[in-house]
Amino acid sequence: MKKMIFVFSFILILSFSASPLWPGGNLLIKNGTILTVTKGVIPRGDVLIIGGIIKQIGENIQAPPGVQVIDASGKFVLPGIIDSHTHIALSGTNETGDVITAEVDMADVLDAEDLSIFTALSGGVTMVHTMHGSANPIGGRNVTIKLKRARPSEELVVRQAYPTLKFALGENPKQANRIGTTGPPRYPLSRMGVNAIIRRELLRARTYMSQWDRYNELRKSKNPPKTLLPPRRDLRLETLAELLRGNLVARCHTYRADETLEFINLSKEFGFKIACFEHIPEAYKIVPELVREGVGISIFLDNWAYKVEAAEGIAPMAAYCAQNGILVSINSDGAERTRRLFNDAAKAIKYGGLSEEEALKLVTLNPAIQLGVEKIAGSLEVGKHGDVAIFNEHPLSAYTRCEMTIIEGDICFDRSQYLSEREEAAKRQKEPKKG
């Protein structure tokens, strides 16, 4: 008996140590229609999550003792939705005090208590790439987080994701819409200026790197001069040096095709990697170039003409680009839209005729690849994280809604539970106050 207890507790410890920070939950989701995204559809299947990781997907899986079972009969089970570009859960968006602000890091200002996390969870979203705004040609470092509600901010960060740096081209960084506002205008005021200032900063970063190289060489030499001092550490240039060394990847906000190509030229000149172009309503004009460079795009599905540089957007773009070999994701760029990315994905079937699976990839696997987390998220596969959304109808139906959102086997959103809590709260408010 004692031995049994020992073995059992050993198993318990093992299952909890899968992820040291967040133990991760154990769940068996039963009898749902499983949309794996990468391995087809199981009409009536189960997903077993142990220690936060998907252990088994199939039919008639038995729940190990003590594992909570969720009945998903008649419901649809899909990988948690991923938003490749948003600005939620942050105490700040733009550092507008300067033009080049590569030194700022959004991970410094995570706000785990932002109610937008709840809103996003209610739309089946489990992971977001939350970013610096587009006010500056070079913004700052972004951060990828899981929406683990009510957990400390540091536990939200997805360490496996690419470290990314925000760039922005066009109307926003050149302050095209500042007419009528007060204060001095700032350089740059044109698209040429935006390109030029980015180039200038990257050249500065190169100089900075060579200063350090020279210093390190001298320091290692036989008789380093007594007066040898290291260069001053500059966090702005250090971030850009990291980009040039390949330890950071660029995420670039862009609208027009021409300046997008110019940015690709910059990346070649300086040898840095572009992970993804943001918004880019004119992507359909430069498909061969994007395919050749292997750069993905993160876009709105059917949202354009809200400013001059967005005038030439087209509805079938997501489908057209995806069918022609570009890695496409649909993003929200904000709080409210995050919770209905699945609606946007469905539109890619209507406009351009993507298959259901391809349409779902726009909000699951494709953003996962763009963020460098496809090994842990983006589809339902054994070994990936137990990040799952359960919808009452097919997620691409106009009548669908998210019933439950699960992150690493822990239920982070449960619609029925939330609705009953809300009802009780309303009742409490109606009751006459005591005392």
Next chain:
Amino acid sequence: MAKTIVKNLIFFILVLVIAPALVQADVSPTYALVNCRIVPVGGPQVEKGIIIIRDGLIESIGTIGIIKIPEDAEVIEAEGLTAYPGLISAHTNFFIEPPKEERPAAEALQTAESQPEKPVAKRGSPAFSLLKPKKTTIEALHRIGITTILAAAGSGIFAGQSVLINLNGEAVEPMVVKNPVALHINFATERGAYPSSLMGTMALLRQSFLDAAYYASHRTRFEQLGRGMKRPEYNPFLEDLVPYVVDKKPIIFTCANQEDIKRALRLRDEFKLNILISGANEAWRVADALRKTPVPLFISLDFRPPMSSEYSQKGEEEKRRAEKDIYPANAKALSQAGLPFALTSFGLSDPATIQKNIRAAIYAGLPADEALKAWTITPAKFLGVDSILGSLERGKIANIILTRGEIFDEKTEIEKVFVDGVFFPVEKKAAEAQPAAINVAGTWKAAVRSPMGELDLTMELEQEGSKVSGALTSAMGRWEIREGTLSGSNLVFSIEATIMGQTMTMEFSGTAEKDSLEGTISTAMGNAELRASRVPKTSP
């Protein structure tokens, strides 16, 4: 020759005039407090005790009968009273008269060439240079037993160094116990300048710490080598910062929420800083992180949940519940977790609220004796003055309060206060219904300064007895005054302001004089200073 005589004569007259004043200031009477109960903090209580105060210090303390009353002592009969060490508020913005800020002239278009390499962080002025003690405030603080405060400037990222003062009068120099105490840093932002965002502030702090360390190492190397090396360019901002970054003198970070606390801890770990955390009002939520390497915590008695808190985002009722039940329980949670903390009045200026909120913390489970430590010996330790302050012991500074009843009980009144051995009789507790001492009715021009920026206001006040009504008008709209009361010269009112669709309650508490008015506006987002002057009536 004649000139010399005149000079000597003037000198002689001056001596005659000044000397008695000097003598008076130097030698305060010797007192013997007899028959009082003594709660010394950190030692056993004495039921019938005696304290001899001489030359500003506790000459002796103990049981009556054992210690002789010196012949020259003025005996103060304290039967029925309890002696406690004077309370220390280890972080306040009291008495700080902020310097006039020069607004930058409108800049010309920044060009690619003229763009500054890096914006320069503003140095905060030392609090000592901004001190303007006020008698009414000192009396109000005495009335609730506070004899020592840490005064720090409130605004800016680098908010200058704080000064520890004893509330022993109105002259600044004799008040100072320790100066500077610590460098103060706020997670603030600049409006229309770098850094305009919190992430920018973090980047600026990191860069500044790096620069200070680099500056110091360059300077040291230059001092060693001299010839053959270019001298480092003198930088007054970094000069100020070096002692805190290199020599690890204490830095007090003022935090608004749990994320700020974690930011402060991150900076401490990255730069090996010696930090204290003020505004640790969500410390219980980050207790795990705090337990790893304990850091002195100052809990403010302002229990309103911060704007970022989930409790602030779920409606007024939840917010009020959090203020009443959840935030006051922080101290108890920290005490159970074994994390050291002091209680401060930071963010509050109304003595009644300060007292009420100490009781709230006790009601929420903080043992009263721990509350007392958190007001006396613990802040003294945190500020490095526990050898001279924070408890009643022989040789320590004679900061003593005499109360009728247990110190934090609702009905208890503080009857006598000694600061640096100077006796201050305390008037009976200012009753709520104290009549208004002045009439504030009329128009006032006011300026509000907060870490977020400045706002000009026009105040139209009306007064009926002690009731004050009216409205505040600014570029942001017109806000009605609610629940305005003027008791004596203490003015309190609240306003419900709608700013960009968000309704926010703001509370003003301050003092009014005939033609000037000043105090603090406190909001869930932080505090702001308000100063107003009367607009003279134009004759018809």
